[in-house]
Amino acid sequence: MRIQGEVVTTVVPEKPVTRAGARAARPLAAVLAAVGIPTFMVSLDNLVVSTALPVIRTELHASIADLQWFVNAYTLPFAAFLLTAAALGDRLGRRRMFLGGIIVFTLASAAAALATEAWQLTAARAVQGLGGAAITPLALTLLARAVPARLRNAAVGVWGGVTGLGVAVGPVVGGAVADGLHWSWIFWLNVPVGVLAVILAATVLDESRGDGRRLDPIGLALSATGMLLLVWGVVDGPDRGWTSGRVPVMLGAAAALLAGFVFWQARNRTPMLPLRLFRSRGFSVVNAVTLTFSAGAFGSVFLLAQFFQVVQGLSPLQSGLRTLPWTAAPMVVAPLAGLLAGRVGQRVLIVAGQVCLAAGLLWVALTLSATTPYAALIGAFVLAGIGMGLTFAPVSTMVLASVDVAEQGVASGANNTIREFGVAAGVAALSSIFSSLGGFGSLESFIDGTRPAVLTGAAVLAVGAVIALRLPRRA
Structure with a gap:
């Protein structure tokens, strides 16, 4: 372990060690698939309902509060139990908890597909969030332990790209399914993917634990x-x-x-959460940036995903496709950011990402109207997408590199807790601004509420860019 400034940099053994001793490293592609597919499911379900919300609202007779709960019932238990899941994984076995999370998530997806009332969908989404809480922090920890140190930045970059892919196709998948099939198939699709994920994780990943501390x-x-x-x-x-x-x-x-x-x-x-972790400037500041990033970006997406349907009368699929310049960019940019991190440093990428996001949302807010042509928004969406892609991998790398190997699980859990709280807080705060200044009563009312809400999201991201300047140049 080396100390560089105020950041702890850890060197992980080249090959994972299990109870049976050292084993040959698994192929990188197999490891990435084993941790990436479950991560993809979890990230997909953050936004998969966004473009289907107007359809679900009509069929389940849901209110605006119900729509918020369809999103936040997922993020609430997710945020609440991330630290708990990471701590239990360190004690009971990370792969064991990871597999349990996939199984719970898959079963809850089936329950969501069978929902016929708003409260049933909300309850199923909450159980999905519990499963996701055991998947996200442990996926990154299992990945970091399974790949050689020389490949870790690239591997985390690809993992970030998978997360970006889930974000990218979420609105499109939700829109396509709601348009061509039935909104319940948004959740049915998780079932075969979940079965495949269980098989891969059980056969590819090795078991690992933390430092053996008591619960x-x-x-x-x-x-x-x-x-x-x-x-x-x-x-x-x-x-x-x-x-x-x-x-x-x-x-x-x-x-x-x-x-x-x-x-x-x-x-x-x-x-379960050693407070000494926050003595690292990198760990403390990157978590503050995570909070502003998730609140500003995802709170804005919640409203903008409905703009094309509510204001411009497009179908869910057409609406989802129009968000692709934003949501697909992280899929391309995040792996590139992982490769560039070693050359330019994580701080440069994270600051640039927050600036791009803030500028993109400011552009949207100043352009948005009931008659805004789609072409006027493409540049803003691309800029925001690049910003998200520049954020995913460097933030994850900074979190892992700022702590000791044995504490990577709990560090990842803490970071994801803050991220999911940011999502819930952002959706709630921006929805409150939307409801106070506008609403669904008319096209003009929707714009009157959305514009100041998105401006607020841009301001939050601008604050995050300033905070990111305090990050160490390299992790």
């Missing part, structure tokens, strides 16, 4: 409950009000529980 049940309870109430309060705030009813109670209880979690972690000999 921290008090920490698990405090973090999971605190995050659950925090995200739930943020999600409910726009609909129920921030100053009365259950929302301030949930937010106050969340603050108390999370403060208790920090207090307990500082005094526990075997904490």
Whole structure:
């Protein structure tokens, strides 16, 4: 392990070691498939319902609050249990937890496909989020342990490209299925993919654990409950009000529980989230950037994905295809960013990514109207997509490289917790602005609400670009 400035750089053994001893490394393509396919499913389902929301709203008689819950019921347990899943994986076996997450996610997808009422779809999405919480942080950790150190930046870049692919095809898949089949097939498609993912992960990935510390049940309870109430309060705030009813109670209880979690972690000999991780400038700053990135970008996508249907009267598939210049760009840019990271440094890429995203959203907000031609938005979508692609891989690399090998699982879990909280907070905050200043009542009302909401998203991303300047040049 080497110390470079304030960032800890870890050298991982060239070959993974298991209980049976050293084994020959698996082919890189097989490892990438084993961790990439489940990651693809999870990232796909972040946005797959976005272009299908108007269709689902009509068929299930859903309200605007229901639409938010179709998105946030997924991100709420996802954010709440990421740290818990990572800690359990370190103790019980990362591959075991990873496989369990895939199975839960696949079964919940089938339940979502069978939903006939809004609450049923919301409940199934919540269970999907639980499964996803066991997949995302452990996928990155298993990948980092399975590939040689010399290939790690490139491998993480490809993994980021897979995440970008899920984001890219999410709106298109959702739109195509809702247009040509039935919205339930959005979730049925996960079932055969999930079966394939279980087979690959079981046969390709080796088991690994953390440093053998005991479980921290008090920490698990405090973090999971605190995050659950925090995200739930943020999600409910726009609909129920921030100053009365259950929302301030949930937010106050969340603050108390999370403060208790920090207090307990500082005094526990075997904490589930060692606070010393945040002594690394790279780890602390990259998590702050993750929060602003996910809140600004995904909060804006939630509204813009509906623009082409609600305002311009296009079908779900046509709407999904029109978002491709934005959502497909990360699929191409993220692997390139992984290859460039070693030459120019992660900080340059992350700062550039946030600037591109902020500029792209500002462009959209200033251009958007009921009569805006699609051609006027293509450049903005491409710019925003490049920004997302420049962010995925460098952020993941910075998180892993800023901590010791044994703590990569919990570090990845912490970063993903912050990212998913950012998604939920962004959707809730920007939807609140949308509802306060506009709505679905007319075309003009939709634009009146969307424009200031997207401007807010651009401002949040601009703040993230300034914060990213504090990152170390290299991880």
